[in-house]
Amino acid sequence: MATLEKIRSKSVLLLVIIGVALLAFIIGDFFTSGRTFFGTGTTVAKVGGQKIDIQEFQRQMEVANQSAQQSGQKIDQALLQQQVLGNMVSEKLYKEELEALGLKVTDDELTEMMLGTGAPMVDQMVRQQVGVESASALHDMAFNPVKYGLDEQTAMQLRNLWINLENQMEQYLLQQKFQTLFTGTLVANKLDAKALYDEGLGTATVAYAHKDYTSLADEDFEVSDAEIKAAWNERREQFAIAEEQRRISYIDVDIQPSQADLVAAEKTVEEAIASLRNTPDTEGVAGNNLFVVDRSKTTAAAIRNSQVRAFADSAAVGSTALVARIGNDFTLAKLIGKSTEIDSINCNIFVVTAGRSAADSIIGQLNSGATTFEALSQNPDVAQPQADVKLSLTDPQLAQFKKALSDAPTGRYFMPDTLNPQNVLVVRVNSRQNPVTVYDLATIEYRAEPSNATINRLQASLQAFLNANTTAAEFNKNAADSGYTAIPATVSPSTPQIGRLNDTRGAVNWAMNAKKGAVSPIFGDEATGRFLAVALDDIYDDYVPANDPQTRAYLAEKVRNDKKAQKLISDYQGKASDLAGYAQIMNSRIDSVMVNFSQFSIYTPALGGPEMIAEVSCSEPGKLTGPVKTDNGVVVFNVVNVDNNGRPYSFDESATLFQRTRGAAALGNQIAAILLGKRKVENNILKFFRD
Structure with missing residues (x-):
């Protein structure tokens, strides 16, 4: 009881302590997750009532990155993110419009598209994406796996593929319906057509x-300030902006080798050439990662670089030379060997998917005349039959088959791969090219890079300029006297780069959060290939003002x-x-x-x-x-x-011209802007990605 009495007597103090703790928790969470309270939350962009969640955006980014990697593109992530976000905004607007119009795809329409009249197009997609002959075959395999001896995991993957394909086709049909509706709304009447004709x-x-x-x-x-202001007022809407803009000036310093670096590079190249001449193969640069070696056996006709080709034609075996220099890039070549060989063959080729015994049987039928090569396209055990294919025997991918293809008699089918029990390659050599000169050639690339001393000097020089010019006015006024160029630009929350320079979103983010007149620290490093400094000159809200330069x-x-x-x-x-x-x-x-x-x-x-x-x-x-x-x-x-010109009037001709120049066809590429209308896009991407 005494304890309870003490607790009751301190109840007010306890409430205060609990309240302070709760407030501290809320404030702490606000500062550590500032987007949660009164902020953007998980919304990376918003247009009208449509929101794009960060997780949804990240999923789309994964797909875009995979696509970029497969195509071999090297793209600035900030630029790719803005492209993906722009596409997602357009998709949201499009979906909103479809719902407002009440457009839907029925089950019967989707079935007809997948398995009926639309099947040829879908079948082609299935063959390209999955390797299955048709959409109906994929559907049967996905939902009757026992029939094909498939385990449940494989069947589940096929069902997911089918569902994704249905979703794609549903979107395709919706798009067709929308296009039909859109096209039908912007057509020429008799007055339009006749006016266009006239x-x-x-x-x-x-x-x-x-x-x-x-x-x-x-x-x-x-021209006075008052006259400029009057002209601006006349054209006011011409200068309206959809989101806040910030006018900046920036200094871009390319990190390039100095003259001393180039002299050192030339000496390094000279030493490499001497070492290559005095050692076998490419051992003269072995272990030196600055030299990139590409060695191949090739003919003169296959050498694309004319200077390397001229070297190969004239050089003696063992020779090494500098064959080209473009700026900081040096190209060396060494002729390691030279021989006379059969360069290429013409052949028929196919793959037997049912194993070696089936391949032996097909080969026997072909060589005896019991069947023809053309008939193989009807054989379910044969894949990829190709006639009159030219193969280069200097191709490294054919190295294991080179001797078999070189020695095989012409006109007879055989298996050059003696080890593979499945997917057996079968070839008939139709003819061989006459022997040609084949070069064993090494092409060695070297790039002069800026030294640490050069990098440090460039950075120190820019930092000294920033230390002496701490306001935007000083930054712009004194840049030229210090050997720099202050370049004007405008950035906004939707700007992925400054001046189309890769890896500059960090500078954009700084500019969008800085105070007017501020000067940034140095952005960039050796990896980005530049140093960048930014000054914030002005901030524009609804309009670009008349005093913008x-x-x-x-x-x-x-x-x-x-x-x-x-x-x-x-x-x-x-x-x-x-x-x-x-x-x-x-x-x-x-x-x-x-x-x-x-x-x-x-x-x-x-x-x-x-x-x-x-x-x-x-x-x-x-x-x-x-x-x-x-x-x-x-x-x-x-x-x-x-x-x-006396051309007679034709309503159909003029209506078609109207459609192409003033109707739906002319406006079709502006559909995203039409759907957006006067609504503004709230772009929060800089609050999630700062670099």
Whole structure:
């Protein structure tokens, strides 16, 4: 009882302790997992009500990485992630649209696609992806495994393959339905088709004299801040941005060998050449990982590098030479041996999957004439029959069969592989190429790399510059004096790289979290091949402002050209009565251009953009018009004639042209943007991946 009384007397203190502990737990979890509270959680991107979870994104990234590896691509992970995320956003929007439209695939439609009228396409996919003859065969194997002697684990794998294939085909059918619906909504009516026909009926020949804005000095036409701001207000929506942008300047220092490094590299190469000449084979560079050796037996015709080929043709056995140097890359070659051999053969080839006894039987039938090579395609025990195949006997993959293929009599089928009991290779040598010279050739590649001293010097020099220039203003002002170039760029949460430079997302992430005017530390190292430093110049929220340097320059040119146009029009208006007179006083010449008003791009370098083409379309033939303002100068013109080609009107022809240029076919490649509409994508990728 005494103990209980003590506990009761301290109850308030206990509640306080428990409350503080609970608060500490919550605050601690907030700081260690900041995305959980009031943050992005596990959402890597969001558009409208659609979210993309990080785990779903990671699964897609695994597939993309596997695909990139299989194709041999080396791709920046940040760039690949943005591509994958963009595709996933498009898929979410597409799925949302399908649901809104109520589009579905019935069981009967899917069955017909898999096993009915769509089977030829699906069968081809099954053969390519699984190696099974048809979709129906795969289905039977997956759901009747006992019939084929398959264990449950294999059957389960086949069932999963079938389910994945069904999902693919369902998406394919949904896409077909959507495309049909989309195409049907944007078609030409009778008015559209006739208007398009009328626009394309006549081709106008326009004669003109032109005076370019560059004929007037820019300094004679000052542009004020107020004028630039007014021009920006007129074009305000042109500068709207979908997400926060940050204007940066960056210095990119390539980590390249110094002159001293190149001199050392040349000496290393000279020593390697001497060592190769004095030792057998390629022992002269054995164990030196800086030299990459590729040794092969080949003919002169098969050597792609012309300089290596010239060396092989002229060098004596044992010779070594530097055959090429491009920048920091050196190519050496050593002729290890030379012989006269049969280089290639023409043969028939196939594989017997039922073992050696079946292969013996088929060989006997072929050699006796009881069956033909063409008939093998009907034999279930034969795979991959190919006639008149050219095989190179210098191919390393055929090394174990080289003697058998070289010595075998022509015209007789045989098994060059005497050990393989299954999937037996059968060959008939049809003919052999005449003996040619075969070179035993080693090609050795060496790249000059920057020394540690060079790397340290480049890094120290950049660090000294950053230490002396700690604000964005100083960074930009003093870069050139220090031997650097401050390059402008813009980044956002959706930017995977700076200036298309690989492995620069760490710098992007810094820029998206830094304060205006800050200067970054050095990013990059020897592995990335560069050092990078960034200064944050400005931050833009909804619009790129008029004082952005590139925007300001663009608007200043527009305003200045308007002033030049007014000056030129005032100078020439009414000063001549014909085109020749205007050409003379404009110190120009008379040119001509053909204009058809249904052409896809209504722009010509001399006449300018759509407004000028519209002016031409409203002018009477023979009437002098101008001077009028264009994108790049002022023009005086007349329509010499309009050639009506006399092509009869066809609704079907014009409707097809409308579809291709203004209808669904023209808009199809913009479907993702159409589905997105005015919605913004919230891209949180930088909160999950920082480097």
